[in-house]
Amino acid sequence: xxxxxxxxxxxxxxxxxxxxxxxxxxxxxxxxxxxxxxxxxxxxxxxxxxxxxxxxxxxxxxxxxxxxxxxxxxxxxxxxxxxxxxxxxxxxxxxxxxxxxxxxxxxxxxxxxxxxxxxxxxxxxxxxxxxxxxxxxxxxxxxxxxxxxxxx
Amino acid sequence: xxxxxxxxxxxxxxxxxxxxxxxxxxxxxxxxxxxxxxxxxxxxxxxxxxxxxxxxxxxxxxxxxxxxxxxxxxxxxxxxxxxxxxxxxxxxxxxxxxxxxxxxxxxxxxxxxxxxxxxxxxxxxxxxxxxxxxxxxxxxxxxxxxxxxxxxxxxxxxxxxxxxxxxxxxxxxxxxxxxxxxxxxxxxxxxxxxxxxxxxxxxxxxxxxxxxxxxxxxxxxxxxxxxxxxxxxxxxxxxxxx
Numbered sequence: 001x002x003x004x005x006x007x008x009x010x011x012x013x014x015x016x017x018x019x020x021x022x023x024x025x026x027x028x029x030x031x032x033x034x035x036x037x038x039x040x041x042x043x044x045x046x047x048x049x050x051x052x053x054x055x056x057x058x059x060x061x062x063x064x065x066x067x068x069x070x071x072x073x074x075x076x077x078x079x080x081x082x083x084x085x086x087x088x089x090x091x092x093x094x095x096x097x098x099x100x101x102x103x104x105x106x107x108x109x110x111x112x113x114x115x116x117x118x119x120x121x122x123x124x125x126x127x128x129x130x131x132x133x134x135x136x137x138x139x140x141x142x143x144x145x146x147x148x149x150x151x152x
Numbered sequence: 153x154x155x156x157x158x159x160x161x162x163x164x165x166x167x168x169x170x171x172x173x174x175x176x177x178x179x180x181x182x183x184x185x186x187x188x189x190x191x192x193x194x195x196x197x198x199x200x201x202x203x204x205x206x207x208x209x210x211x212x213x214x215x216x217x218x219x220x221x222x223x224x225x226x227x228x229x230x231x232x233x234x235x236x237x238x239x240x241x242x243x244x245x246x247x248x249x250x251x252x253x254x255x256x257x258x259x260x261x262x263x264x265x266x267x268x269x270x271x272x273x274x275x276x277x278x279x280x281x282x283x284x285x286x287x288x289x290x291x292x293x294x295x296x297x298x299x300x301x302x303x304x305x306x307x308x309x310x311x312x313x314x315x316x317x318x319x320x321x322x323x324x325x326x327x328x329x330x331x332x333x334x335x336x337x338x339x340x341x342x343x344x345x346x347x348x349x350x351x352x353x354x355x356x357x358x359x360x361x362x363x364x365x366x367x368x369x370x371x372x373x374x375x376x377x378x379x380x381x382x383x384x385x386x387x388x389x390x391x392x393x394x
Binding site for chain 1: 181217
């Protein structure tokens with residue numbers, strides 16, 4: 001991890017801890033010693049299909065962060081059933097690959113995913129889930145995503 | 153804050169306003185205070201090294217990290233604060249682009265000296281046409297003066313001789329008769345009546361003050377005018393015949 005990346009991640013972590021945004025649970029195990037991988041809890045917003053459910057997002061930062069997007073997947077026992085989330089935790093979201101910009105942050109990615117969950121109309125995985133999960137690379141950034149549905 | 157309350161404003165933790173103050177000038181990429189600061193045309197602040205690295209990361213999709221408007225590394229504006237860095241920014245690679253300086257615009261008539269026109273007017277009009285040249289050369293600038301600049305267009309529409317008589321026509325103290333070569337003087341000229349109603353401009357007034365009708369000066373001027381008129385007519389005839 002480069003110096004600049006560590007500096008920026010440290011700033012983001014401090015900001016997350018002081019602001020404590022609604023709907024996000026900051027893992028206390030994130031320390032300045034190992035900033036490479038973060039786990040952040042996401043609480044489904046009230047009044048949505050996922051109200052009250054807690055999911056875990058795993059951020060993995062490369063040495064080029066923030067110029068390259070972090071790898072973000074759902075981990076743990078509960079992967080939300082969502083038309084853009086595969087059952088292995090991979091997320092089809094444009095800002096995680098093509099539309100990433102260094103002005104985005106851990107917090108903005110979390111809020112985007114929370115918003116994506118909130119606008120879901122039915123709890124089911126994408127139609128190509130079975131094939132994708134069997135054939136995909138472990139790293140979602142190796143997937144050529146095709147973004148076609150802005151409604152959810 | 154609601155007015156009329158006697159409560160003291162809620163106490164802010166010390167340093168929070170300081171934090172806001174500095175956050176305004178943080179680079180949008182590294183989140184530190186911007187160094188070698190540049191601002192994009194869309195108004196977003198970056199360190200030049202950060203922005204340049206981002207532009208290198210996506211060479212064929214150069215967008216502002218904040219608002220995704222198109223961004224050009226050569227068209228960002230560097231910000232020079234007081235004090236700041238004393239090192240030459242060009243020692244960094246790639247060099248921070250220079251600020252764009254443009255000279256303040258000067259209106260084309262800003263330095264124009266109207267008072268000198270009686271002497272230098274001939275030079276001004278010289279490029280426009282013979283008739284204008286002799287008309288101004290004797291210092292009888294008439295109120296239709298601004299129309300001089302339309303001459304090239306007018307000449308395309310009306311006969312040349314008509315224009316010549318028309319320019320001399322607006323001259324106070326000048327008789328209309330006696331000019332053999334003004335066949336179009338009574339022609340349809342929509343601009344003429346309105347222009348004459350305006351009365352003599354500054355030049356007409358100056359002219360009538362310095363040369364009262366009947367005085368020797370006026371006679372001399374009339375004599376000169378006639379000479380120039382005949383020269384003009386001769387030139388026009390020559391133009392037509394050649």
